[in-house]
Amino acid sequence: MQYRKLGRTGLKVSEISLGTMAFGRWIDEKASAGVLDQAIESGINFIDTADVYGRGMDLGDPTLTGESETILGNLLQGRRHDIILATKVKAPVGRGVNDAGLSRYHIYRALENSLRRLRTDYIDLYQVHGFDPNTPLEETLGALDDLVKQGKIRYIGCSNFAAWQLAKANGISAQYLLNRFESVQPEFSLISREIEQELVPYAQSDQVGVIVYSPLGRGILTGKYQQEEKPETGSRLAAGEKRLMQLLEKHPSHELITHIRPLAEARGWSVAQFSLAWVLSHSYISSAILGASKPKHIQDALQFAGERLSAEELAKIDEISRNIGILR
Numbered sequence: 001m002q003y004r005k006l007g008r009t010g011l012k013v014s015e016i017s018l019g020t021m022a023f024g025r026w027i028d029e030k031a032s033a034g035v036l037d038q039a040i041e042s043g044i045n046f047i048d049t050a051d052v053y054g055r056g057m058d059l060g061d062p063t064l065t066g067e068s069e070t071i072l073g074n075l076l077q078g079r080r081h082d083i084i085l086a087t088k089v090k091a092p093v094g095r096g097v098n099d100a101g102l103s104r105y106h107i108y109r110a111l112e113n114s115l116r117r118l119r120t121d122y123i124d125l126y127q128v129h130g131f132d133p134n135t136p137l138e139e140t141l142g143a144l145d146d147l148v149k150q151g152k153i154r155y156i157g158c159s160n161f162a163a164w165q166l167a168k169a170n171g172i173s174a175q176y177l178l179n180r181f182e183s184v185q186p187e188f189s190l191i192s193r194e195i196e197q198e199l200v201p202y203a204q205s206d207q208v209g210v211i212v213y214s215p216l217g218r219g220i221l222t223g224k225y226q227q228e229e230k231p232e233t234g235s236r237l238a239a240g241e242k243r244l245m246q247l248l249e250k251h252p253s254h255e256l257i258t259h260i261r262p263l264a265e266a267r268g269w270s271v272a273q274f275s276l277a278w279v280l281s282h283s284y285i286s287s288a289i290l291g292a293s294k295p296k297h298i299q300d301a302l303q304f305a306g307e308r309l310s311a312e313e314l315a316k317i318d319e320i321s322r323n324i325g326i327l328r
């Protein structure tokens with residue numbers, strides 16, 4: 001496993017990290033334990049969750065959230081300090097008017113609940129899960145800064161921010177001498193390349209760490225949906241994950257995979273291994289958050305870890321992506 005710096009900070013995170021959105025949502029605690037043990041054994045030191053992750057995300061019920069944090073809290077007992085633990089706040093976690101968003105009120109309450117579920121007294125990276133147009137950035141950043149000073153969180157980051165939102169936030173932090181967002185967590189994969197336009201150039205210019213989610217396009221970039229006839233039990237296709245269904249319906253990913261497969265096979269790799277290597281071949285990425293519902297998913301991802309694609313392969317992929325309309 002190789003480790004990279006999180007933006008300008010001194011923190012080093014494994015270049016492949018573990019996302020735990022499946023814990024308690026598609027897989028139970030026993031299956032989650034197998035995945036987590038494999039991740040830690042493989043050298044993954046960075047684990048991502050969110051207060052909202054749980055069954056309620058598929059059921060549309062904000063009261064059924066927090067299972068991922070609860071399971072992680074149970075499983076991390078005795079090894080919490082070996083892990084860089086990241087969670088998030090903003091999505092609805094109840095039906096009340098103040099049970100969502102980035103107000104000082106909600107952030108304080110949400111953090112206490114995350115700490116309780118995770119059975120820890122600090123979060124290494126506390127991320128806002130998206131931009132909240134209803135709360136002044138000054139209020140959000142002031143609350144987060146206070147929590148850093150109280151020792152409850154070590155670093156702050158954001159997710160799903162546009163470049164202008166992140167630049168504005170970091171400008172406010174600089175103006176008021178507050179802790180700033182040291183990382184941003186957007187989606188990035190062979191089928192989702194929007195961040196290359198604005199967010200990445202900004203992050204590079206201000207040394208903000210880029211931690212990317214869904215590097216395998218929620219499983220699409222394993223190529224398995226082209227081949228599988230019946231979804232496996234415990235898979236997100238079987239659970240009917242809304243975003244996955246949308247992507248499978250109208251995205252040109254099948255065409256992309258048809259072109260990627262021979263490139264992967266030329267290296268003796270799977271489509272998933274090639275897709276992950278493509279993400280990690282971008283040096284501005286601090287870590288790619290892999291989703292896994294089985295230990296084998298992590299073993300597969302780690303098999304060729306550290307290998308980078310050549311300039312010719314990267315150029316070929318750009319050409320293919322332009323031809324099928326994924327890249328402008």
Ligand SMILES: NC(=O)c1ccc[n+]([C@@H]2O[C@H](COP(=O)([O-])OP(=O)(O)OC[C@H]3O[C@@H](n4cnc5c(N)ncnc54)[C@H](OP(=O)(O)O)[C@@H]3O)[C@@H](O)[C@H]2O)c1
Nearest residue numbers: 019020021213214215216217218219235236291293297300
């Ligand atoms: N900030 C945000 O808004 C946001 C949004 C989404 C995700 N995230 C974070 O990013 C993490 C990863 O997201 P993701 O799960 O969408 O990532 P992903 O890595 O693109 O997809 C993971 C899925 O791919 C399949 N897979 C992985 N390796 C495989 C293999 N070797 N063979 C066959 N199938 C394989 C599995 O699907 P099956 O389980 O169905 O087999 C797995 O659940 C989440 O857990 C979460 O922490 C953040």
